[in-house]
Amino acid sequence: MLVSSCWARISSRTCFWAELIRYAHGRAAARTLSIIKPDATRRDLTGQINARFEAAGLRIVAQRRLQLTRPQAEAFYAVHKERPFYRSLCEFMTSGPVVVQVLEGENAIAKNREVMGATDPAKADPGTIRKDFAESIEANSAHGSDAPETAAYEIPFFFAEVDIVG
């Protein structure tokens, strides 16, 4: 009786620490989906944009250059279907190659959005990707997931787990 209650306490503590380690690792190794948009690939800015991610502690753990099809762009941006810019956005996103990538690092989602800057380059902080490179509010050089649930949809949209090497 005594032995079994001791064991129950030990194993519940082990569970607690295991959970804590898993949680900490999850936070430390958060991932986000990034897209270098057609306006940036057209001007050969991939290297400069990637250098900013890496300098900010965002490791590129998966990356592929591809041409989005119209159905892919429409599905990826389905959340914006009712917005007035949806058609134009899908047109723009299929106008040239994009580089899709998974970025990994502490608070990757927030960090990536900080490095990208505000959607509208006119409102973006100095030194951000969009301030320095974006052509317009639409052709704004980079996309980044905006929440963990979004990243959970967007990462598997382009990458299998075996394609992501941390």
Ligand code: ATP
């Ligand atoms: P992203 O999702 O690409 O990271 P974001 O989260 O900053 O950008 P959203 O509101 O999700 O901005 O808009 C998605 C994309 O739609 C923008 O990045 C931009 O390319 C385009 N977009 C947003 N607002 C406008 C607008 N008012 N006019 C034209 N295009 C827009």
Ligand code: MG
């Ligand atoms: Mg968005």
